[in-house]
Amino acid sequence: MEIFNQLFYLSYGVIVFIICLGAFSGKNPKGRLYSYLYWPTSLTLMVVSSLCFFAAGFNPQYFLSLGNTALVFSGLATILFIRSWRIPQALIPVWLYWFWFATFLAFFEFMRQASSFDARVLLMVSVISAINLWGLIEVLIQSRSNKTRHFYVLGLAFIFQISMLVLRIYVSSQMESNAITVFQESELPALLRGIGLASNLLVYIAISNILLERLWKKEERKSSNAELKMLSSLNALALARDNETGSHIVRTQGYVRILAERLKKSGHFPETLNDQMIDCLYKAAPLHDIGKVGIPDHILYKEGSLNKDEWGIMKTHTTIGEYVLSSAKAQLDEEVEEDDVIKMAIDIAGSHHERWDGQGYPKGLAGRGIPLSARIMALADMYDALVSERVYKSGWEHGDAVQEILNKKGAHFDPLVVDAFMAEKDAFQEIAQKYKDDQSEFKVFSELSQASEHKLRRSEEKFQVLFEYSPIGMALIDHGTGEFLEVNSALLEYTGYSKDDFLKLSFWDITPTEYAAQERAQIEQLNQKGFFGPNQKEYIRKNGSRFPISLRGFALNDADGRKMVWGIIEDITIKQKVQKQEAARNAVLELLAKNSPTEVALF
Incomplete structure (x- = not known):
């Protein structure tokens, strides 16, 4: 049974690690454990806890205390993360969080040496039950407008976990046991604890779904805003060029x-x-x-x-x-x-x-x-x-x-x-x-129509409003040299360049060398059909980092007959991240289905 338990903890740790891979984002600002770090901290500590329980099968003296402490503070980080959805400012200093962690670790090590196994079990069940109850309360008091069905799944997961813990205490009180470590418990208490541990996956999956749903909604709002900006730009372009009022x-x-x-x-x-x-x-x-x-x-x-x-x-x-x-x-x-x-x-x-x-x-x-x-x-x-x-x-x-x-x-x-x-x-x-x-409009229009102002409406100004205010990157490129002739603010924001610096570049300067063959194929398609794309590749930012893009282009000539390329460049970083998280979640579900436990132990 010890080998089975160890393999269960190892496989459980691998599953949580897969979830953890997509959780890290952003930089850690100095001095505080900011809300976006609560979630990866929780998952990392759960991985540490699982590996410690796995190692405890070989030498419990050095790993049981760390495993149990990591388990408790993994749950605490999860609740703090959920709480941050409601109160984003409710953050705690990094040093305070890890001070509590070290204090609990020392206390549990003292308990391991000075108290019975049943006393340690009672302590862990009480602390984890309290954390889960706190989590349930946080879910219930979340703003109704923010709640989706995934919130109710999360609440049910907390209720189920509390139920398993209470049932574990009841079963243990009705049975005599001489166990001094988790690997010496009888089958029923071990099974209940294993189910309780597995129920953490329901919490993780529910939270992952909530985050994924929020990311999709953010992308939908971004797309909606992009459309509104696009329509505003197009309307302004139409009105500026039309002879109507x-x-x-x-x-x-x-x-x-x-x-x-x-x-x-x-x-x-x-x-x-x-x-x-x-x-x-x-x-x-x-x-x-x-x-x-x-x-x-x-x-x-x-x-x-x-x-x-x-x-x-x-x-x-x-x-x-x-x-x-x-x-x-x-x-x-x-x-x-x-x-x-x-x-x-x-x-x-x-x-x-x-x-x-x-x-x-x-x-x-x-x-x-x-x-x-x-x-x-x-x-x-x-x-x-x-x-x-x-x-x-x-x-x-x-x-x-x-x-x-x-x-x-x-x-x-x-x-x-x-x-x-x-x-x-x-x-x-x-x-x-x-x-x-208004009749005055006709007078003004008549005067303007006869003035030299109309001569200033050069061909390259026709798309200026759309070009400048587009929320997606756009650029005019010299077909012969590849040099950038004009660029909008969205593409400058993607790449981190100032406009003056960017216009000194060609598209070869911001394209990694491994895409040279793709670039040549794009130019060939452009020459044959007048357009290319959409193609996916990478561009190089000013700081040397890369980001994924979707690229389209079509050919045009200016008033002097010079061949140019109108490029439309979209940063697809967020889109790819969503796709990776979805793939990771599917992998977790598949792995979970293949590793459903029947006999496990926790504490």
Whole structure:
């Protein structure tokens, strides 16, 4: 039985060690055992405890006291860690924690030499039961908003462990024993203690799940924030390049929401029209003409009518918009759902000039082959264009605009969308009047359109807002030399360089040499297809350390015809850590399933 017990302790220590591998993070600030170190401290001490009990099978004199002390303070560190979720400031000095550890170790060694085995068992059961009771209380008083099902599993694990300890005391009191070490106990008490020890794994797994869940939520919030920042940047880019006024954005958002809600209320498109889709449509609407960033100034700001060639160029704003938004979407995590707005914006930008009868552009889509979001946007955009005054035209009367849209039912517009418009035409008029353009806007615009300021809108400025405020790293690279021409703040934050220092580098300077073959393959793909990625590799920070990235790129030319590469670089450190923790947890569960004990001893 001694050999079995020793093997059990050894295998248990290995399991906890696997959990422990993913627990260490950050640096240890001087003077305090900060909350993020309670967890790895707990696991490390449990590994030490298990190894001591394993070694005690050979020589109990030197290892039993350390094993029991490590067991107690492992539990204490676990509870302090759980408590830090509720009170992050509730930290204790490092020296005080280890002072208590040394004091208990000396006391237990005294007990080992001066008291009976049963007295030591009673001491350990009492102390560990008190620690588990404290843990249960901490779980119960956690904020309700923070609790998930894993908290209830954690609470049940504490209850189960307390029950096993109490049952252990009861069974021992009913049995006569001459044992003087853990390896001389009878089978039933040893089994109960082993089950109690194994129940610690339930605590560890529950805590690991809580931490993993919190990390995922943090990543979800990060992705959501990234999308919001992305949308803000894209909206600013669209508005800065468009010749419409800011009120146009507000009005069209109101129009599309009204149309979508009316269609939903009428029972149309139940498979797609829900509250989430309507909210996405509302957020995506301002991006419908973002493709105008690619239209030359002399066409975009021309006051008179466009000729045939100019109109052909103007029509390309739909495909340009679809391409710009697709490139933006490539920066978002493919596994999250928060990029639905960008997906819808892609449909709207690329298809809002399609017609129900198939006579629109750019693809000549017809009927329900046109995305619903684009069919809704098409009507909203035309109504606003009709009733709004511009420097080159007067606004139509509401009634005339309504009649014009009705005349285009079944030809230009989806008949169901026109029906929804007719039911809500008064609401359209209210929005048009409430957010009517200030006449001073037209005066200012007219003056600006004739001024030399438009000449300053160089090609490389078109993406400046998106580029600078993107939460994901972006850079412009000279295709021929690999030198960085421009870099945004996100990539500077990744690498630790100042902008001046970074622009002195080429991508070869921050790429480890072992990725040279991959770089050459990327360049070949770029030359053949105009893009590459996503590929995973590493970059080198200024301090010499490395970090994992996901890299995409596509080719473009500047106004002078110089070939450049637009690089999108995402730091995937956290994503990889989550994947490793998930793999470690699965390994623990598999190992646990293969090592379920039947006869074990603890103290």
